[in-house]
Each structure stands twice: as C-alpha cells, then as structure tokens.
Amino acid sequence: MKLNKVILNNYRQFFSLHEFDFSKKNNKGINIIVAKNGFGKSTIYRAINWCLFNKEPRIKQSQTDTLTQLNDHAEFISKKGDRNEMFVEIQFQDETNDDKIITIKRTASYLKISDQAGNMSSESILADRKIELKYFTKNKGQEIINNDGEVKIFVDAHILNDNLKNFFFFDGEELSEFIQDNKAKSIESDIDVLTGISDIEKTRINLQNWKKNVEKSIPKIMKKGDALREAEKECGRLNSDINSYNKIINGYKERLKELPAKIDELTEFAQADNIAKQLNDSIDEIDKKIEILEIQIEEINRDLNKDIATKFSTLTLQKSLQNFFESVQTEIDNDKLPPPEIKGAKAIEALIDDDNQLSIIDPNDKNKKNIYATVDWKNGINKEDFIKAIKDFNLFAEKQRDSSYKELAQGGYKVSNKLIAANDLKSFEDSCIKGYSKVNRKKDEITKLQSERSKHTRNLDKIDQDKFKDAAKTRIELIEEKDKLEKDLYADEKTLKYKKNDFERAKDKVEKEKKNLNLNSDDEKKLKFINDCLGILAPSIDQARKENLKSISDYFGSTFEKNCHKPYQASINDDFKISVLNDKYKELALPNSKRLSEGETYLAGFSYMLAMKTMTHYNFPFIIDTPLASCDDEYRLSIMTLFANLTSDLTNSHATFLFTPSEYDKNVIEAIDGHVSNHYELGIDENDNATVKKVI
Amino acid sequence: MNKKFLEILKKLSKEKGLEVHESFITAMINKQSREKFNNIVQFKSPAELLYKQLSNKLEDEA
Numbered sequence: 001m002k003l004n005k006v007i008l009n010n011y012r013q014f015f016s017l018h019e020f021d022f023s024k025k026n027n028k029g030i031n032i033i034v035a036k037n038g039f040g041k042s043t044i045y046r047a048i049n050w051c052l053f054n055k056e057p058r059i060k061q062s063q064t065d066t067l068t069q070l071n072d073h074a075e076f077i078s079k080k081g082d083r084n085e086m087f088v089e090i091q092f093q094d095e096t097n098d099d100k101i102i103t104i105k106r107t108a109s110y111l112k113i114s115d116q117a118g119n120m121s122s123e124s125i126l127a128d129r130k131i132e133l134k135y136f137t138k139n140k141g142q143e144i145i146n147n148d149g150e151v152k153i154f155v156d157a158h159i160l161n162d163n164l165k166n167f168f169f170f171d172g173e174e175l176s177e178f179i180q181d182n183k184a185k186s187i188e189s190d191i192d193v194l195t196g197i198s199d200i201e202k203t204r205i206n207l208q209n210w211k212k213n214v215e216k217s218i219p220k221i222m223k224k225g226d227a228l229r230e231a232e233k234e235c236g237r238l239n240s241d242i243n244s245y246n247k248i249i250n251g252y253k254e255r256l257k258e259l260p261a262k263i264d265e266l267t268e269f270a271q272a273d274n275i276a277k278q279l280n281d282s283i284d285e286i287d288k289k290i291e292i293l294e295i296q297i298e299e300i301n302r303d304l305n306k307d308i309a310t311k312f313s314t315l316t317l318q319k320s321l322q323n324f325f326e327s328v329q330t331e332i333d334n335d336k337l338p339p340p341e342i343k344g345a346k347a348i349e350a351l352i353d354d355d356n357q358l359s360i361i362d363p364n365d366k367n368k369k370n371i372y373a374t375v376d377w378k379n380g381i382n383k384e385d386f387i388k389a390i391k392d393f394n395l396f397a398e399k400q401r402d403s404s405y406k407e408l409a410q411g412g413y414k415v416s417n418k419l420i421a422a423n424d425l426k427s428f429e430d431s432c433i434k435g436y437s438k439v440n441r442k443k444d445e446i447t448k449l450q451s452e453r454s455k456h457t458r459n460l461d462k463i464d465q466d467k468f469k470d471a472a473k474t475r476i477e478l479i480e481e482k483d484k485l486e487k488d489l490y491a492d493e494k495t496l497k498y499k500k501n502d503f504e505r506a507k508d509k510v511e512k513e514k515k516n517l518n519l520n521s522d523d524e525k526k527l528k529f530i531n532d533c534l535g536i537l538a539p540s541i542d543q544a545r546k547e548n549l550k551s552i553s554d555y556f557g558s559t560f561e562k563n564c565h566k567p568y569q570a571s572i573n574d575d576f577k578i579s580v581l582n583d584k585y586k587e588l589a590l591p592n593s594k595r596l597s598e599g600e601t602y603l604a605g606f607s608y609m610l611a612m613k614t615m616t617h618y619n620f621p622f623i624i625d626t627p628l629a630s631c632d633d634e635y636r637l638s639i640m641t642l643f644a645n646l647t648s649d650l651t652n653s654h655a656t657f658l659f660t661p662s663e664y665d666k667n668v669i670e671a672i673d674g675h676v677s678n679h680y681e682l683g684i685d686e687n688d689n690a691t692v693k694k695v696i
Numbered sequence: 697m698n699k700k701f702l703e704i705l706k707k708l709s710k711e712k713g714l715e716v717h718e719s720f721i722t723a724m725i726n727k728q729s730r731e732k733f734n735n736i737v738q739f740k741s742p743a744e745l746l747y748k749q750l751s752n753k754l755e756d757e758a
Contacts, residue, residue, distance in 0.1 A: 157730050196698040199729045203721070206728070206739035213736060529747060533717045536708045544701035551700075 001159050002654065003621045004101075005091040010071040010084060011050075012043045015689035020044065021678050022621070022656055023093075028677040029647020029654040034664050035682030040690035041658040042625055045169045051088040051106045052155050053162060054131075054148065058171075070110055073687045084110045092159055102159065104151065105132045160620060163193045167612065168620050172627040175605035176598065182591045184576040191576070194612050195548045197541060204537050211530045214523060228513035231506055238503040245496040252489040259482045266478070269471030276463045279456050286453045293442045293449075300442075304435040311428050325412030328405060349387050356383065548615070549574070556611035563603055563638040570604065580604060599632030606639050610646060613653070622655035628663045640671030648675055716750050 004023045008014040022031050035041045046056045050069070070086050078084050087107040094100035107130050132146050145151050160168055167190075178186070192198040352358055352375055359371040377383075553572040560570035560580070568588070569581045580589040580596060588595040589604065596604065613620070622643075628636050647653050654677070659668070679696035702722070709718035723746055724739075733739040 153732060156732055195701075196725075196729065197701065200698070200701060200725050202733070203725045203728045203739075206733055206736055206743070207724075209736035210740055210743055213740060525751070526747065529717065529720075529751065532712075532714050533721055536705060536712060536714055536717060537721050540701055540705040540708055543704045544698055547700045547704075548698065 001102075001619060001621075002093040003090070003623075003656075004093050005089075006044065006048060007087075007089040007091075008044070008047050009088075010074040010086040011047050011088055012069060012071060013040050013684075013688065013690040014043065014047075014692075015071045015073045015687070018690070018692050020680065020692075021694075022654070023677065024654045025677040027648055028675050030644060030672050030675045031654065031656040031678040031680075032659060032664070032672070032676060033656065033680045033682060034659045034661060037660060039682040039684055041660075041682065043690070044658070045623055045625060047088040048090060048169070048623070049165070051090050051104055052160065053152075053165070054106070057165075069108065071689065073689050075110070075112075078112045080112050082112045084112065086110070094158075103134045104155070104159075105134075106130075107132070161193065163189075163198070164620060166190075167194070167609065167622075169623040169625070170609070171625045172602065172605075172629050172631065175609065176601045176630070179578060179589070179596075179601050179605045179608070180592055180594070182578050182589055187572065187578070188576040190612065191548055191552060192545070195544070197545060197548070200537075200541055200544075204534065204541060207530060207534055207537065211527065211534070214527050214530060228510065231509040231513050235503065235506040235510055238499055238506055242496065242499050242503060245492055245499060249489060249492050249496065252485050252492070256482065256485050256489070259478055259485070263475055263478050263482070266471045266475035269468050270475050272463060273468035273472040276460060276468060279460045279463075283453055283456045283460070286449045286456070290446050290449050290453075293446050297439050297442050300435055300439050304432060307428070307431065307435075311425075321412055321415060325409050328412070329409040331405075348390075349383070352383055549576070552611045552615045555615050556607050559607040559610055559642070560604055563607070563635075563642060564600060565634065565638075566600075568600075570607070572608075578604060578608065597632060598630050599635030602628065602631040603635050603639060606642065610642065614646070619653070621653075623658070624655065625658045626660060626663060627657050628668070629660070633665075633667060636665065636667040637671050640668050644672050644675040716753070720746055720750055 002024065004021070006020045006022065007017065008020075009017045020033075033041060033044065042058065046059060050056050056069075070084060074084050074086075085107060086109070087105055089103060089105040092102045092104075094102065130146060131148050131151050132144060134142055134144050145154060156162055189198070192201065351360065353369075356375045356377065357369075357371045358373040358375055359369040362368040362370050375383075377386075549572060556572055556578075557570045561568065564570075567583045569585075570589075571579050573579050578589045579587060580600070582588055588600075609622070613622075628639065631639065643655055643657075647655055676696055679694070681693045681695055683691040683693065685691050705718055705721065709715050724743060727733070727742055728739075731738070731742075
C-alpha cells in the first residue's frame with residue numbers, strides 16, 4: 001500500500017488547508033520534511049494516526065481532547081454561530097492495482113457559541129464528528145464506509161494493521177533505545193505479525209477452539225461409546241450371572257432329589273437313639289433324687305446329734321448343782337463353816353495398857369515400851385466395854401452367815417428341781433427314735449432308686465449309643481440342609497428370573513447404543529478432519545517461524561556488517577535477541593550496556609527495520625521522525641545511502657524523513673541526492689501557525 | 697501469506713495426503729487475515745461452511 005497524499009485542515013498548528021504529496025516519482029523513493037522542533041513535523045504523523053486509528057500517539061492525554069486538536073487561530077477568528085471544521089484526509093494507492101485509490105477522511109466540526117468581541121474567553125462545542133472511507137472495487141465501483149468500527153476493520157485488513165504502526169512511523173531516538181533494550185518478546189511478536197504468522201497462529205487457535213466446540217459433542221460421542229461398552233459389559237456380566245445361577249440351581253435340585261431317601265434311612269437309627277436318650281434322662285433323674293435323699297438324711301442326723309448333746313450337758317449341770325447344794329447344806333448342818341470375827345481383838349486389848357496408853361514394846365529392848373497415843377474413851381466407856389462390843393459384833397455376824405447359807409442351799413434345790421422337771425427324758429427318747437426311723441426310711445428309698453438305676457444301666461449297655469447318636473445327628477443335619485436348599489432354591493430361582501429380565505433389557509440397550517453411535521459418525525468425521533488440519537498446521541507454523549527468523553537474521557546481519565565500520569558480526573539469535581559480536585566474539589548488544597557506539601546502535605536499528613520490511617515483503621511506507629538525532633556523523637552517510645538504494649531498488653517502497661535542520665547535513669544531502677521525490681520545509685507565521693513550503 | 701509457511705504446509709500435506717486439508721487451512725488463514733476473527737463464534741460459521749463444501753468434494757471424489 002503506497003501513501004500518496006496527506007491533507008490537513010485546521011488540525012493543530014496547520015491553519016486552513018495543507019496538502020502533502022508523498023507519491024513516488026521517477027522511482028525516487030524518498031520524501032523529506034525539514035523543520036525545527038515544534039514546527040509541526042510530529043503533528044503530521046499524529047494527524048495520520050488520528051485519521052487511521054482515532055488515536056494521537058506520543059502526546060499528553062490532556063492535549064488529546066478534540067477541542068485542543070482544533071487550530072487555535074481558526075477557533076479565534078470565527079464568529080458566534082460559525083462552524084469550524086477540522087479534518088485529516090489520507091490517500092493511499094493499492095500497489096496491487098494502480099487504479100485502486102483509497103481515501104480516508106476523519107472530520108470533527110465545532111460550533112462557536114461566543115465570540116471574542118462579546119466575551120474574551122471564547123468557547124466552542126463539538127457539533128459533529130464523522131469518518132468517511134472511500135474505495136474503489138472493480139465490481140461495484142466506488143464504495144463508502146462511514147462507520148467507525150467498519151473503517152477500523154478495513155484499515156486493519158487492507159492498509160495497516162494496528163500492530164504494525166511502529167514499523168510505519170518511528171523515531172530515530174526510539175529505534176536506538178529499542179536496540180539498547182534488546183527486547184526479545186517484542187522482536188518475536190513483531191516477526192510473527194510481519195510474516196503473517198500471527199494470523200496463522202490465530203487460525204490455529206480458532207481451529208483448536210472449533211475442535212473443542214465439536215468436542216462438546218465428543219462428550220456425547222464418548223458417552224454413547226461408553227454407554228455401548230457399558231451396556232455390552234452389563235450384558236456379558238448378566239449372561240455370566242445367569243449361567244452361574246443355572247449351575248447352582250441344578251446343583252440344588254440334584255441334591256434335593258437325594259436327600260429325602262437319606263433322611264428316611266436314618267430315621268430307624270434315630271428312634272433307637274431316642275430310647276437311649278430316655279434311659280439316660282431317667283438315670284439322671286434317679287441320681288438327682290438319691291442326691292436329695294442323702295442330703296435330707298444328713299440334715300436329720302445332724303439335728304439328732306445336736307439334741308442329744310444338748311440333753312447330755314443339761315443333765316450333767318443338774319447333777320453338779322444338786323451335789324453342790326447338798327454339800328453346802330451338810331457343812332451348815334455340821335456347823336463346819338468358820339464364824340466371821342474381828343480378828344486380833346485380844347491383841348488390841350494387849351496394846352492398850354491400864355493407863356489407857358497405846359504402846360508397843362521396843363523390838364530392841366523388851367523391857368521398854370514405846371507409847372504412841374493415849375486413848376480418850378467417850379461416853380463413859382472403858383477398855384472392857386470396848387472388848388465386849390467386839391465380841392457382840394462377832395456373834396451377830398455368825399448368825400447372819402448361817403442365815404445366808406441356808407437361803408443359798410434352799411435356792412439351789414429349787415433350781416435343781418426345776419431342771420429336772422424341764423428334762424423330760426421320755427419324750428426326748430421318743431423324739432430320737434422318730435428321727436432315726438425317718439433316716440431309715442430315706443435310706444430304704446435310696447436303695448430302691450439305686451436298684452432302678454442299675455436296671456436302666458443294664459438296658460443302656462445293650463444299646464450302641466455312639467452309632468445311633470451319629471446317625472441321628474446326621475439325619476438332623478440332612479433335614480436342615482434340605483430346608484436351607486429349598487429356601488435358597490426359591491430365592492435363586494427368583495433372582496434368576498430378574499437377571500433374565502435385566503439381560504433382555506441390556507440387550508435392547510446395546511442395540512439402541514449401536515444405533516446412537518452410527519448417528520454421530522458425521523461429528524467424528526469432522527473431528528478427524530480438524531485433527532488432521534491441526535496435525536499439519538502446527539508443525540508448519542513451527543518450521544516457518546524458524547526459517548523466517550533465519551532469513552531476517554541473515555538480512556539483518558549482512559546489512560549491518562556491510563555498513564559497519566568495524567569487523568563486527570550481527571544476527572538475531574534463536575531466542576530472538578539481537579546479537580553483535582566484536583572480532584573477539586564478545587557480545588556487544590547487551591541490554592543497556594552501551595558497548596555499541598550511537599552510530600552503531602542506529603545502524604543496528606535501521607538494519608533491523610529494513611530486514612523486517614524486506615524479508616517479510618510487507619509493503620508499508622516508512623515515516624521516520626528525527627531519524628539521525630544523536631547519530632554519529634560517520635554513520636549518517638551510510639544509513640541514508642542504505643535507504644536511498646533500498647527505495648530505488650524496490651518499486652513499491654518509499655520512506656519519508658522528518659529532519660531537524662541540524663540533522664539535514666551535508667552527509668544526508670549527499671546520500672539522498674537524486675532520490676528525493678518530495679521536499680518540504682515547515683516554518684511558522686506570526687499567529688504561530690505552520691507554514692509549508694514545497695522545495696521539490 | 698508467508699511464503700515459507702505455504703511451502704512447508706504444501707509439502708507436509710502432500711506427504712500425508714491431506715491436500716484438501718491444506719486448501720481448507722489456507723482459505724481460513726486468508727479469511728483470518730481479511731476478516732480478523734476475534735473469537736470462535738466469528739470463525740466457526742465460515743469454517744463450517746467451507747468444511748461442508750470440502751467434505752462434499754471429498755465424498756464426490758471418493
């Protein structure tokens with residue numbers, strides 16, 4: 001796509017209408033605009049961006065509102081009610097068809113609501129804003145699009161993709177920084193965009209999403225496939241169950257046929273066993289009875305012994321008492337009991353002498369008496385009266401003693417007689433005889449039971465107990481087995497019936513799922529088709545990426561090496577980093593290292609841009625602002641010569657340079673001499689509006 | 697479209713006998729480039745249509 005013309009009207013410092021011709025003439029592919037900073041160089045680029053993308057790059061957000069875009073002078077001189085129109089129009093020519101001219105015009109108009117005469121703070125309001133894109137098609141002739149969204153799609157698809165803006169317009173300073181930063185991610189994505197791989201990649205992603213979309217019926221397909229497999233599995237399982245149940249049921253039936261005869265055979269033995277069992281039970285019963293009788297005998301004997309012992313001890317006591325009291329009576333009767341007396345009365349008399357002195361002869365001198373007291377008799381009593389009183393007392397005490405012993409002997413007789421009365425020996429003897437006869441009767445009973453027991457034992461000995469016992473046990477087991485088998489048979493026959501029904505249903509399901517699967521064969525075909533597409537698309541992308549990188553790297557390297565003044569080797573390596581090696585293979589293009597001179601950095605940047613443009617065959621025109629601002633003089637000639645040759649070699653290639661006067665030096669003039677199609681100089685008038693002078 | 701990619705795709709599809717698939721991919725990439733499908737909804741409709749045409753063609757050939 002060739003850029004032919006840019007027209008500005010009241011856009012920022014461009015008051016009124018200005019037209020810039022950028023068309024290529026006589027195979028001369030370079031346009032130049034020379035202007036001091038602030039005279040409108042970058043405004044031209046902004047105008048193009050605004051027109052194409054409705055954006056103004058590299059400008060403060062506060063300065064991008066629509067009123068600020070309107071030329072100040074145009075706004076100032078207009079009167080109240082005037083409509084100011086601002087527009088940018090760009091004309092492209094499709095290089096594939098010279099007849100095809102595309103013009104895009106973006107307009108914004110403003111209505112003046114107060115003028116400078118009435119109010120010094122003049123204002124405008126946005127009255128209208130529109131976009132118009134005209135293009136020619138062979139079939140329909142000229143067509144017009146005036147919807148912002150549709151214009152954007154058209155521009156993206158046919159003129160300049162939004163992602164490629166940085167290759168359409170750039171700043172020399174920015175390019176230098178780009179090389180210094182050496183951003184791999186940016187290089188990788190730029191190559192993808194320029195080589196069209198990003199569109200191919202998007203197609204791959206869309207194909208994958210389409211595949212997922214189709215696979216929404218894959219779950220269905222899988223489900224149905226799974227359901228068929230599940231149904232077939234269920235059929236197999238049920239069939240196996242049915243066979244197992246049939247085997248089990250047949251086994252039950254066979255066994256049930258045999259069991260009744262076997263049970264009958266064992267019945268006779270079981271009866272014999274029953275008799276033995278009864279005999280054993282009788283013996284056990286007799287043993288229990290004997291045991292009870294023996295306990296009873298033991299109890300009677302114990303009671304009798306106890307009574308005899310009690311009776312014997314009572315009789316012994318009675319006899320002893322009797323003897324004792326008889327002996328007491330005899331003693332009293334014979335007056336053999338000693339009388340009670342105050343002993344020593346005579347001695348006391350001897351102690352009191354006639355002088356009523358109480359004295360004792362000295363043990364050491366028999367002739368000497370030791371006097372201890374004098375007795376003071378009271379109430380006219382004397383020594384003889386006192387001795388008489390002692391004798392009277394002894395007499396009284398003797399009488400009292402005799403009376404007490406007599407009472408005691410009489411009481412003893414009474415107790416003894418009472419004991420004799422209580423011990424009725426006759427009834428005691430009768431009671432004993434009765435007890436012993438009871439014992440004898442129980443012993444007889446035991447003997448009788450033992451005899452009966454012996455009889456049972458003898459009968460039992462005649463029976464083969466073990467044999468009959470086993471037979472009876474076996475018979476019971478067989479009967480239990482028969483009962484269980486009958487129950488199991490009933491339950492299993494019922495289960496078998498259900499299983500057979502389930503089996504029929506599972507068979508129906510298998511048929512149904514088979515039909516369902518056939519219905520989805522179209523989806524499967526589609527899925528296979530998409531998978532096959534992805535199978536060749538993905539490796540092709542990978543391979544193309546590698547080859548594209550190699551081509552671009554080679555072009556970049558050779559361009560740089562040819563124009564570099566030192567023996568450096570340049571390339572873009574596999575991880576998308578720009579590499580510049582010196583003659584000792586030391587890496588110079590490290591981020592922010594500044595190992596490359598300014599000129600070398602500029603050369604690397606332009607070599608990269610040219611490599612991308614040339615090797616990707618993407619035809620976009622360059623517009624380069626301040627291309628050589630801080631570039632070394634020695635490289636200016638080389639870089640501009642590079643562009644001059646490129647634009648003349650490639651028919652559809654052209655570049656527009658926006659120089660400051662200091663950049664536009666003799667080296668540049670020499671390099672591009674004979675290659676310039678259009679040359680403009682920008683100035684500024686007394687109203688700060690840009691002036692445009694066409695030199696060539 | 698990227699020439700190298702086309703060459704590689706052509707070669708690979710021929711090796712695998714997937715020429716019809718290759719024409720489908722090429723057509724869809726061209727559509728992607730022109731119409732800028734941003735999502736599967738935009739992509740699906742032309743993809744289905746083209747697939748239908750190509751699958752009919754494949755069946756006719758078969």
